[in-house]
Amino acid sequence: MHRSEKIWLTLSFGMIMVFMIFAGYQAFALEMGPPSHGERIDPQKVDQTAPFDQPGIKQIGENEYEVVMTLQIFSFTPSDIEVPAGSTVHFTLTSKDVVHGFQVAGTNINAMVMPGYVQKITQKFDKAGEYLVLCNEYCGAGHQLMGTTITVK
């Protein structure tokens, strides 16, 4: 093997390891790992299962809110959420039918919402404004209409 090649291979290997270390550090030390909640639910009985029998927004602490939300073709329940600026919002999500995506443009909220699984994701909203919430996994004829907003005041 040529010397330059050895250098290149070492660099390549090093680069991959640096990626691994950063990803690991962020996921485990900073708890910035991707949404991975493991709870299961009967997808055909979402309406009867707590907490999804009462979807909505609930204040659970100072500047802390819990949003229990169901996704179904082609809407989010509840929709048009309002929270004060600076609040941390914990989303608890599940799907009542097909696979949906939950994305809030301009934030790092991006999660798959599968039928049969409860997904959780948390975000702190510092800046006031209207955030666009949309479904980013194709879910049917009205997929492009599946959107709502989060208003941060």
Next chain:
Amino acid sequence: MIKNRHNTFASILVILFGIVLFYFGTDGFQAFTAETARVNQLMDDKPRFPDVTLEDSNGRKYSISEFKDKYVFITFLYTSCATVCPQLEMNMSKVYDLLPSKYIGEDIVFLSISFDPKRDDPETLNKYKDAFNSDGETWRMARIPNQSELDSLLKKFGVIVIPDGNGNFSHNSAFYLVDKKGRLINVMDYQEIDEAAKKVTNILVNETEE
């Protein structure tokens, strides 16, 4: 020829090493799982039930001295458990029924301890106990509200509880018998109901005859 002898010798040496390794690794071919090793260890150590505050299904608070001069038959559980715990408690109730009734409440008390104090408040425990016909007196269900006290008990009795992050726990299950002085004297397989009942009865009979 000489080389061959080296080989044979080396092979024998390696096998001997293997035997020694496995012998010490399994406490003399006794314990192939950590669970067996743990139980054996507990029965040797006879740890004392620590001084912790229990809160039972009636909301009464007391320490283990409540059961002074009585044997205590203990299990560990959490009420949201859907798999092992109901089975464990069902088996416990069978042991309860198999023991001669004259000892119950007099010489022995049954106690189910929850390791999920956040969710298992007295009210929940009260509801749960009815499902197993526990009377709340001679068979009590209790939680240990203080987490650090709970941890010290679990550690002493070798109960391993791992939360799985979704509200469930993975845990080992057994029947524990604590003697009149508050020392753990026996750990029994919770699936062998008859054997456990026989063992406990024998202990009680010997004790009262003395």
Next chain:
Amino acid sequence: MNQKTFGLGLFIFLIIPPVANLMESVMIIHMHMQMPILVITGFLMAPFFQSKFPRFFEKWNQNGIPGILLFIIVVGYWMLPRTMDEALELWAVELFKFISLPFLAGVPLRDSWRKLGQAGKNAVIIFFSIAFITMGWLYINATMQLCNNYLLIEQITLGWGFLTMGIAFVIFLGYRFFFNPSAYE
């Protein structure tokens, strides 16, 4: 980068506490990734020892049998549910794991493998196929938690891991049986 330094680097990487902890947090990764990679590090480092002590290997492992026996014993020992638990709880056992797998399993495996005949190699693979399938069956069907530090589901996962590995070995044996390499080489 030659394989000796690569093996040493990999070995050091594996014993870094965060790496070790992460790998040990999942039962199947502990047994089916960390442990085999430890063996592989020894395998890679073996030429160092072989060139340092050529007489030793020549004298005591001439036909490869003592070495392969040592390999089987050490690997077999680490397949016990108990040893996995203790590696997590007692630092001495953990240390023994990091020493025994590379140096008492990886090194002798490399030295012995070439010295074993075709029949010997097949016998070793057959042994591990049977052992893995049995362990797999045991772990999948055990309703009891065998390891105190791992969930029951991880135990079942490990069982399937054993079973699939066993099947892969059987496929390999079948390939060796049906396709005679001498027809191609």
Next chain:
Amino acid sequence: METVISHKGNSSVLKEKANKILGVNLQDAKISKSYLSVAFIALLIGGTLGLLQGLNRAGLLELPSWLNYYQVLTAHGLLLVVVFSATFTIGYFYAGMSHTLGGLLPKVRMMVWIGFWLKIIGVVLVVIPVLMNKASVMYTFYPPMAADPMFYFGLVFVVLGVWMACFGGFIQVANWRKNHKGQHLPIFSFFATGVFVLLVGATAFVAVEVIFMIIPWSLGWVDTINVMVARTLFWAFGHTAVNIWYLTAVSAWYVIVPKVIGGKRWSDLLTRIVVIALVIMNITGGFHHQIVDPGISESVKYMHVFMSLAIGFPSLMTAYAMFAVFEKTARKQGGKGLIGWYKKMPWSDVRFLAPFIAMLAFIPAGAGGIAQTTNQLDQVVHNSMWIVGHFHLTLGMSVAMTFFGISYWLVPYLSKRVLTKGMNQFGVVTTVIWTIGMITMSGAMHTVGLLGSPRRTSYSTYFENATALSWDPYLIFLAIGGTLLMVAAIMQVYAVFNLMFFAPKGETEFPIAEVEEGEAKTPYWTERWGIWIVLMIIVVAMAYVIPLTDFIVNAPPGSPPFKTW
């Protein structure tokens, strides 16, 4: 038995001789030409559908209800990701196997023809329900969205067709090795073997998903389906499939391009190691498509980040190899300095230009891929237009342009015609238009994806939402890029059929580069495919046993089928 073998032996010797004289076996050429024709027809139709989408997405065109956006998108994906790539790959590798292994065996020829027709039947069965709007489920067809059962039967036929071609390839290779004991498989056929092994491995997952899970469920034999298992099996296939097309392109970079520029191949041993590494590690990479899925623990996801990133290593090795070959070749021709090689390259030769731009495109494409594999970065772009931009860069540039470059010598070689100067010029123009179109489109897609625009969504302002409206200026570029691409696609298809039927008669060489003189002999262990396949199985088992066991043992109640379009 004896006579049959000796007869075969004779005929293969004859064939080899015939090959040397005639250049190409006509029967084998017909196979490859058929596959290539289907590939480029698929490109034309798929490309047209792509243009329709680009125009819609830019808000310029409203599609009629009988051919809606999602129908078009499903067909576009299937025609380009599955039909174009797979048929080109098979046609290309069969041409090369016929060339390097001394003609196909009659048995193999029959198998690959059966495979061809199975595939055609499959594609027809898939396309009918899509056109009837009964299968607007995208090429990923995630349950519990359920298409018409015919759609899934079509997929089964496609997979069977692919398997026929793969096993034909294995028989051909095994036969050659029996007759050439102790020799290394010619490098081109080595690549072919790797690709076929991966194709069988990858499609096995989707076959299990479709045959054992989806078909019984879509026919109503079972009520519910385990959505996560289906999804996981799909991605074990889906990601590997695109990596197979990439490996096909890579084969041309290693084997063909050095010859085109008048150089020698890079180290034979390391080339073979790259192939082996890609075969062993590829299938496990698919899991990173599920980084933001629920139900998978973070440590398992992290392990899979590692498994996905590992594929980056042989790719980085490839990058080095390519530029090393350029530099070496140029130095021999008098080029100076580290980057002096660029003066010596045959830039006006489309057979070099197209694959070279493809390689360049793989630098940002690969970097994007590494980013998407990493947990937190993926969370930013998952399912956004960024992803669409990414695979138009990988598949649309790296893979498709390499295929285009190949077609300028492969098609004339097969049809015993030559590439004229004019046609070469035409090809260069096509390449440039395609490049500009793809950069425009993919660049806009990447940018708008970072701003949050989702993939697989027809034009929508989300009720006049300000954020959504701010994407519109970027989306216009989709239409512009798409139009350029359409022009280039039409030119490319014209070039292929012109070269196949109308170009001047003559002999064209199958350009396979030689190894460097004095290179050390490649060790024989590289030929032990049995070991590589077993290793591949072990790695795959290791990677998938954890999530799959969890999904199955801790399965939630399943989902019934839904038709939501």
